[in-house]
Amino acid sequence: MSVYQFFVTHRAEILATTLEHLTLVMVAVVIAIAIALPLGILITQRTRLRGVALGIASVFQTIPSLALFGFLIPIPFIGGIGKRTAIVALVLYALLPILRNTYVGLTGIDPAVLEAAEAMGMTPRQVMWRVRLPLARTVILAGIRTATVITIGVATIAAAIGAGGLGTFIFRGVAMVSDAVILAGAVPAALLALLADGLLGMLERRWKVL
Amino acid sequence: MKALSTESSNASVEFREVAYHVPGMPRDAEQDTRALVCDISLKIDQGETIVLLGRSGSGKTTLLRLINRLLVPSAGEVLVNGRATDGWDIFALRRSIGYVIQEAGLFPHFTVAENIALVPSLEKWDATRIASRVRELLKLVGLDAGNFASRYPRQLSGGQRQRVGVARALAADPHILLMDEPFGALDPVTRADLQREFAAVAKRMGKTIVFVTHDLREALLLASRIVLLQAGKIVAHDTPQNFLQLPHVEVRAFVSSLNVGTLDAPVLNVAAGDPA
Numbered sequence: 001m002s003v004y005q006f007f008v009t010h011r012a013e014i015l016a017t018t019l020e021h022l023t024l025v026m027v028a029v030v031i032a033i034a035i036a037l038p039l040g041i042l043i044t045q046r047t048r049l050r051g052v053a054l055g056i057a058s059v060f061q062t063i064p065s066l067a068l069f070g071f072l073i074p075i076p077f078i079g080g081i082g083k084r085t086a087i088v089a090l091v092l093y094a095l096l097p098i099l100r101n102t103y104v105g106l107t108g109i110d111p112a113v114l115e116a117a118e119a120m121g122m123t124p125r126q127v128m129w130r131v132r133l134p135l136a137r138t139v140i141l142a143g144i145r146t147a148t149v150i151t152i153g154v155a156t157i158a159a160a161i162g163a164g165g166l167g168t169f170i171f172r173g174v175a176m177v178s179d180a181v182i183l184a185g186a187v188p189a190a191l192l193a194l195l196a197d198g199l200l201g202m203l204e205r206r207w208k209v210l
Numbered sequence: 211m212k213a214l215s216t217e218s219s220n221a222s223v224e225f226r227e228v229a230y231h232v233p234g235m236p237r238d239a240e241q242d243t244r245a246l247v248c249d250i251s252l253k254i255d256q257g258e259t260i261v262l263l264g265r266s267g268s269g270k271t272t273l274l275r276l277i278n279r280l281l282v283p284s285a286g287e288v289l290v291n292g293r294a295t296d297g298w299d300i301f302a303l304r305r306s307i308g309y310v311i312q313e314a315g316l317f318p319h320f321t322v323a324e325n326i327a328l329v330p331s332l333e334k335w336d337a338t339r340i341a342s343r344v345r346e347l348l349k350l351v352g353l354d355a356g357n358f359a360s361r362y363p364r365q366l367s368g369g370q371r372q373r374v375g376v377a378r379a380l381a382a383d384p385h386i387l388l389m390d391e392p393f394g395a396l397d398p399v400t401r402a403d404l405q406r407e408f409a410a411v412a413k414r415m416g417k418t419i420v421f422v423t424h425d426l427r428e429a430l431l432l433a434s435r436i437v438l439l440q441a442g443k444i445v446a447h448d449t450p451q452n453f454l455q456l457p458h459v460e461v462r463a464f465v466s467s468l469n470v471g472t473l474d475a476p477v478l479n480v481a482a483g484d485p486a
Contacts, residue, residue, distance in 0.1 A: 120305065
């Protein structure tokens with residue numbers, strides 16, 4: 001059976017799996033943003049917390065992804081086989097780029113602008129919401145973009161612990177020695193990553209202030 | 211009025227034996243050079259234009275920043291409208307004082323109109339009042355409202371940005387205007403234009419202006435009094451006419467620099483040989 005024929009006959013399954021993959025990625029990235037963005041704001045003020053938070057996030061990023069899945073499986077409540085474990089691992093993986101870019105974006109602002117904001121009587125909260133965050137938004141978005149692309153890639157490995165997604169095809173194809181089945185996972189995964197990168201890159205350029 | 215002012219002050223801004231050390235730096239006598247400014251006593255009346263003159267690192271910007279409490283005095287007190295700055299609500303204090311810095315420090319994500327409207331919007335003026343105030347200020351600083359209001363700072367020349375910076379500082383009609391080398395980064399021709407226009411506007415406004423510069427020419431043009439700082443202390447203090455005649459060596463250095471051109475260049479050698 002040719003690759004083309006396989007894609008045509010299995011298109012419904014491929015589409016469903018792609019959506020499953022996308023859902024996995026989106027849930028993980030949204031949770032990662034919900035953690036890393038406020039944490040990134042917090043560590044601009046708490047010097048002690050800064051090193052700890054960035055350190056822990058970069059440790060997670062450094063652990064090989066399959067090993068991280070392996071570590072999580074024996075942990076009670078969050079562990080085990082399935083989607084939940086996968087999402088926890090993906091969140092841990094996505095934290096660092098968002099956290100680091102939020103911190104860098106918020107602290108890399110022209111000091112003259114911040115001095116003017118303070119001197120004109122803005123409260124620290126107003127400086128954060130009206131000056132720092134709007135000026136940091138493209139840098140923060142770049143972090144989210146990196147995190148999303150990484151997560152799409154790592155999520156293919158999540159199939160190994162029973163989380164579903166496009167990795168299912170890839171692992172099955174390797175076991176069956178079938179190029180068609182491998183490509184049914186690999187092609188959509190690659191396209192998803194390119195698409196996400198392109199769309200978020202477009203948004204980034206539109207948001208650019210300087 | 212002046213007879214009353216023994217303890218409480220009628221001055222617009224007053225420094226009383228003020229010193230400022232960088233917090234956390236040692237303060238023992240050996241290390242007294244750590245003090246950025248010390249022994250500062252100075253009274254500034256409403257409507258005066260005081261120019262703080264000095265070389266880089268002489269403490270002039272530090273004095274300016276003590277007035278709106280960007281810095282807190284280590285000793286002594288700074289009074290604004292007769293009240294010590296630590297007795298003010300800090301945000302109310304700053305919103306009642308205009309502030310202009312070199313390169314303007316405009317918000318790059320705000321339009322010209324939004325930049326100018328900042329303090330009025332913090333003070334929750336209504337939209338129509340803000341809009342008419344913005345038009346009025348753009349006219350005052352010589353910019354056409356129709357043409358400039360909706361531009362972003364990056365779309366302006368250096369001189370135009372600085373004009374917007376002045377308009378922003380004046381927005382909520384502050385009694386006091388602090389200016390830190392506002393024209394320092396401009397080319398000489400634009401700078402001369404802005405200095406001349408600003409001198410005319412300043413005369414009309416009746417505001418207390420504290421102006422930091424290292425350019426004696428600028429000081430002579432704008433000042434009602436010149437205060438010369440050296441190593442964190444006031445070493446000379448007089449009207450522009452008298453200032454030029456003062457014998458202090460630092461005054462002579464600045465006066466001789468008038469012939470040399472730029473300051474912050476090594477003018478000491480020139481001063482040493484100056485017979486005046």
